[in-house]
Amino acid sequence: MTQLLAARAGEVTAAMRRVADRERVPVEEILRKVAAGTVVIPANKNHVGLDPCGIGEGLRTKINANLGTSTAFASIEDELVKLETALKAGADAVMDLSTGGDLDGCRRAIIARSSVPVGTVPIYQAAVEAREKRGSIVKMTADDLFAVIEKQAADGVDFMTVHCGVTMEIIGRLQRQGRVTDIVSRGGSFLAGWMLHNGRENPLYEQFDRLLEICLRYDVTLSLGDGLRPGCLADATDRAQIQELIVLGELVDRARAAGVQAMVEGPGHVPLDQVAANVQVQKTLCNGAPFYVLGPLVTDVAPGYDHITAAIGGAVAAMAGADFLCYVTPSEHLGLPTIDDVKEGVVASRIAAHAADLVKGVPGAREWDLAMARARKALDWEAQINLAIDPEKARAYREKRNPAGTRACTMCGDFCAMEIVARYLGAERVEEC
Ligand SMILES: C[C@H]1O[C@@H](n2cnc3c(N)ncnc32)[C@H](O)[C@@H]1O
Numbered sequence: 001m002t003q004l005l006a007a008r009a010g011e012v013t014a015a016m017r018r019v020a021d022r023e024r025v026p027v028e029e030i031l032r033k034v035a036a037g038t039v040v041i042p043a044n045k046n047h048v049g050l051d052p053c054g055i056g057e058g059l060r061t062k063i064n065a066n067l068g069t070s071t072a073f074a075s076i077e078d079e080l081v082k083l084e085t086a087l088k089a090g091a092d093a094v095m096d097l098s099t100g101g102d103l104d105g106c107r108r109a110i111i112a113r114s115s116v117p118v119g120t121v122p123i124y125q126a127a128v129e130a131r132e133k134r135g136s137i138v139k140m141t142a143d144d145l146f147a148v149i150e151k152q153a154a155d156g157v158d159f160m161t162v163h164c165g166v167t168m169e170i171i172g173r174l175q176r177q178g179r180v181t182d183i184v185s186r187g188g189s190f191l192a193g194w195m196l197h198n199g200r201e202n203p204l205y206e207q208f209d210r211l212l213e214i215c216l217r218y219d220v221t222l223s224l225g226d227g228l229r230p231g232c233l234a235d236a237t238d239r240a241q242i243q244e245l246i247v248l249g250e251l252v253d254r255a256r257a258a259g260v261q262a263m264v265e266g267p268g269h270v271p272l273d274q275v276a277a278n279v280q281v282q283k284t285l286c287n288g289a290p291f292y293v294l295g296p297l298v299t300d301v302a303p304g305y306d307h308i309t310a311a312i313g314g315a316v317a318a319m320a321g322a323d324f325l326c327y328v329t330p331s332e333h334l335g336l337p338t339i340d341d342v343k344e345g346v347v348a349s350r351i352a353a354h355a356a357d358l359v360k361g362v363p364g365a366r367e368w369d370l371a372m373a374r375a376r377k378a379l380d381w382e383a384q385i386n387l388a389i390d391p392e393k394a395r396a397y398r399e400k401r402n403p404a405g406t407r408a409c410t411m412c413g414d415f416c417a418m419e420i421v422a423r424y425l426g427a428e429r430v431e432e433c
């Protein structure tokens with residue numbers, strides 16, 4: 001039974017109890033929201049060692065770190081170090097997006113070592129294998145694709161990105177309307193290429209029930225992919241993007257009816273003044289399904305700093321109701337991320353999520369900031385470092401720029417505002433400065 005079917009039957013699962021504990025909300029609320037489909041708990045029955053995590057309405061905003069090999073960098077060991085780095089930095093979920101080397105080995109190693117939910121995009125492996133075995137991606141068969149989905153589900157993948165909304169009709173609309181960057185989704189590009197070359201409809205759309213049957217058996221959560229997301233500000237919120245979202249909304253209904261948990265993926269490159277509208281439209285078209293956004297990146301011109309462009313968009317999106325932020329690292333648009341990029345990406349994304357949680361009334365969010373403010377006022381450096389979102393970085397700065405034992409910091413030195421005011425205003429009031 002899936003979490004969704006259990007919730008609908010009124011059965012509180014161990015995963016629901018754990019999510020309720022972690023979120024500090026009553027388990028009845030989790031049960032009600034899982035039953036309604038506005039919260040998902042991606043938890044494959046075969047993922048041993050998973051600490052269940054809830055994503056959706058009213059819960060802490062979650063963040064995902066993308067990992068995985070590419071053709072140029074195919075070392076599993078490197079990706080396992082990135083996994084450790086992402087977990088230590090506070091990622092709530094990870095995705096294995098490998099396309100190079102031993103794909104089965106990499107995925108299995110990541111699942112075995114990950115306490116957080118693991119996602120994949122099965123069309124990647126299907127495409128890589130079609131090229132190896134049949135000479136080209138377009139020679140992939142629908143059965144090849146479903147065999148990969150079944151294998152990854154059996155391995156314990158908790159959520160899968162499936163670009164079911166890339167249909168012939170929408171590709172036609174995209175071509176007629178014209179775009180600057182056409183299709184930037186990797187999975188979307190594989191499917192569109194396959195469909196146009198073979199003159200056939202998307203098998204993930206055509207055989208959606210076959211997909212649901214697999215997800216039902218393992219309790220894989222569907223992450224309905226945005227194969228037609230905009231790849232630049234100029235293409236944002238266009239007809240193709242919105243029509244795909246309409247289709248994804250219909251598929252959410254079908255997934256729920258079948259007892260399969262579903263969330264929906266969103267953009268991408270979006271100007272700041274369209275971010276909230278994108279979230280609102282997703283929420284209405286998809287009947288409150290959790291929204292999983294890539295960024296959004298609010299400008300196209302900052303390669304090397306796209307963790308920042310994405311954090312700006314992510315904060316606004318989460319404030320408007322997005323539930324799950326996919327990190328973007330400083331190496332986006334430039335190359336496969338390094339270990340340092342993974343850390344920077346996770347922290348930037350967590351800052352965006354927390355900034356939104358502060359104003360969404362998420363339990364515990366304001367208390368964290370208040371504790372930091374009190375530690376700052378008390379010039380309690382140990383507490384400030386421990387409360388920091390990235391304690392390692394905070395400690396390094398404190399040590400680098402202050403002689404040991406300094407009470408204030410070298411920003412103001414002898415003229416520390418906190419110290420001066422404490423003398424005249426605070427409990428430690430003394431004679432004179
Ligand atoms: C959809 C998102 O996935 C990222 N992405 C794609 N493949 C990988 C990988 N192997 N490792 C990390 N990130 C990846 C892209 O950079 C994009 O931001």
Ligand SMILES: Cc1ncc(COP(=O)(O)O)c(N)n1
Pocket residue numbers: 066095121161184185186187188225226227265266292293294326
């Ligand atoms: C939020 C989000 N969106 C999309 C993808 C898949 O990537 P792609 O569509 O490029 O295959 C992803 N992993 N996460």
Ligand code: MET
Pocket residue numbers: 184185186229230231268269294332333
């Ligand atoms: C397929 S990797 C590139 C993804 C691209 N940066 C995007 O915006 O979606």
Ligand code: SF4
Pocket residue numbers: 184332333334
């Ligand atoms: S990130 Fe690089 S490889 Fe991926 S679509 Fe953009 S240019 Fe191509």
Ligand SMILES: [Zn+2]
Pocket residue numbers: 184231269333
């Ligand atoms: Zn991009």
